[in-house]
Structure formats: structure tokens, C-alpha cells
Amino acid sequence: MKNVKISNNVIRRMPRYLRKLDELSAQGVERISSNELGRQLGLTPSQIRQDFSCFGEFGQQGYGYNLSSLRDEIAAILGMDRGYQVVVIGVGNIGHALLDHFNFESCGFHLLAAFDVDTDLIGTTTKSGVPIYDANTMGVFCQKNRVDVAVLCVPPERAKAAAQGAIRSGVKAIWNFTNVVTGLPEDDNVVREDIFFSDSLLALEYYMADNIDQEARRVARQRQV
């Protein structure tokens, strides 16, 4: 199914589709047309049909998409059925937020453990029951347990060392919340996904400025009339 190269933009839209389908399912909706799905997501129906056609043929002319089968297809495309195992490195504010409130299971991941250097935290468990171990024992832990993903929540100055340690321990992917580039070579075949808060805030800033400028131009035009 995934023999062809799918564009990043299409991949990035898949989780949005998934969220929308879950929202609709919760409302009792069972099928939806590409027109209606497009309207609700601010995408054109042809964009939606094109996105899904990258992965094969879903949906039926005149019937639309069956929500539950479409959801299964998207989940399989995203690899949510692969049972990847994850650990969190760094139990500060962000680490705590993820450990206590983020639903890894609903994304198809099993959260095994967290690691920190703080002796007050080591040996305790989080509210949600996840054990916190000494960061220095992570290598040993990874020898005993298959760990696929490391969630990086350490302070920025420790980001690089923590990423290197995780990769040496054999993780296949790093989910990076440190807001800095971990600066590792590109060729080690480890998947990296960064959440840069500033990228999001700067985009918001652009759209604000754009809104305000448009409004100013509208007012200026009205004055000219």
C-alpha cells in the first residue's frame, strides 16, 4: 500500500481527518460525502478525494464514505495498529503534562516508563501510574524492553545528549518537545518529529497581522467611496 511516495502535506492532513471522523462518530454520524467533509474541514471535496486516492480507493460514488471503514483505513495508513512502545525522557512540566494527560494509547502507542535525573522523582509513579526511573538506567531498560520512541522533554541544554543516548539505546524515533534542534546526523534513519511552539505562534502572528491589515484596507476603501 505504501510503495509510492506520499507528500508530507497529505500525511499531515491524515490526523486532521481522523480527529474529524472521531468527532462525527461521537455525534452518531455513520457516513459522509466528500462535499460535507470538505465543508467541515475547510478543504475542497476534490482535495479530499485526491488525498484518499493516494492510498487506494475508499468511498463510493453517490454514497460517500462509511465513517467506520474510513477511520480503519486511516488508522492503518498511519500505523496505529503497530503497537509501538514509548518512553518519556524528562519529567518537568511538559513531561508531566504528557504523562498525566496525553492519551498515547488512543494514538496506538504503549507508554512504558519515564526517566529523569531528579532523585525526588526516581522510584515514584505518575498520577496515571507510569513508573519514573533513573535516566542513567535507560540503556539497560531498553535492552530488556523494546522501546520504539523516546519523547524528549528535557531542558534544551540537555536535548542533544538525551537524543544521542536514546538513539544509542536503539529507539527508532524521537518526538522532540525541547524546542531546540537536537543537531544529530540526518543519516542514522531515526525518525524525528519536532514540536516547535514558536513555529505555531509565529504563524498565528502572521494571520493576526494579515487580519488587521485586511480590515484596515476595507475601512480605507469605504472611506474612498
Added chain:
Amino acid sequence: MKNVKISNNVIRRMPRYLRKLDELSAQGVERISSNELGRQLGLTPSQIRQDFSCFGEFGQQGYGYNLSSLRDEIAAILGMDRGYQVVVIGVGNIGHALLDHFNFESCGFHLLAAFDVDTDLIGTTTKSGVPIYDANTMGVFCQKNRVDVAVLCVPPERAKAAAQGAIRSGVKAIWNFTNVVTGLPEDDNVVREDIFFSDSLLALEYYMADNIDQEARRVARQRQV
């Protein structure tokens, strides 16, 4: 400058350019070709020239881009010189992480205050010196101070009410960390920017699965030979 409609993809690349330029400046680089910038960002040089051409002409044939002028241009495009003022609503783990560690100023924002309902927090200041006020007094605060952006860090079940309150108080934008859709009407002209952690994790999952499948196909091909 912003009379034409710029695609979201171009806007979303601007913060990436900015980060890269800052990284290069810190290394003492003063100018760069679109070839080299493209190589470092995994984009084609023509993509880069096309992106910048949306906003006017930067750079010089054969010379490349002057880093400092290019940075100024991008900062102006993003509206970083507008001096927007921001408050944080909800001082839990995510709120704390942003208040203590996120550099709003470097994105061009002034952080004025935070709001919470927890009486233990109300009246205190964060490590970084930001005052935490009673969430019920936010309306009054916004009458006395121009607040442009509300950063939503409340628990998901309070997201909608907090967003509505912020909009009633006159904010122009909501930066949403609640990981749920705030479900507000689209037509009130408020800019919304959501950080959905799951969107990022699901994309990572796809790329992991894709990596593993590619490797499996490579091994299978070798066996056939």
C-alpha cells in the same frame, strides 16, 4: 505587501526559515545562497526563491541572501514588529512550561499576565516574574490593558468556556494548547492556532511505519537476488 493571498504552506515555512537563519547567524554566517539554504532545510533552491518571491524580491543573483536583511524581512512579514500583547489562561503543567521557559519576547510578543482559578496560585508570580490573577478578573484586566492573544492552557473540559470568555474580553487570537477543538463559530474573525500533540505523534507514527516497511522491502529484494 500582503495584498495577495499567500498559501498556508508558504506561511508555515517562514518560521522554519527564521530558525535556520538565527542558527546560521549564531555561527557567524553573514550570507547564504538559496542552494545552500535549501540543502540545509531539505528544500529545493527554487522552492525557496519562490517562497520569498511571494513577498517581494530579496537576494541577489550570484550573491545570495544577506542573512540580517532576510531575517528583518521575514520578521516583518510575520508581524513580529507589531508588539502584540498576550496572557496565559490556565497555569497547570503546560501553562507553567510556557510561562517559565517559552520566550514570547523573541517571537515579538509581550507577556502581560496569567490567569487561573486556583486560590493557591492567585496573587503569586511565576519564576519568570509574571503575575497570576484570578481568572474571574480577566474581563476587567482586558478593559484596562490591550490584550491581543489568549494562550489557552486550561483542562479540555474548560476549553470552550475559556475561549468564549477570552473572545468576549476582546482578544484577537487564541493559541490553543487544550488539545481539543474549542468549537466556536468560524465567523467571529478571531485567529485560532491549535497545537494538537496527537497530530504530530500520528505523523511520526506514519514515518516510522514507512521507514520499517521500506527496510523490509529492501531486505525482501536482497533475498530475491
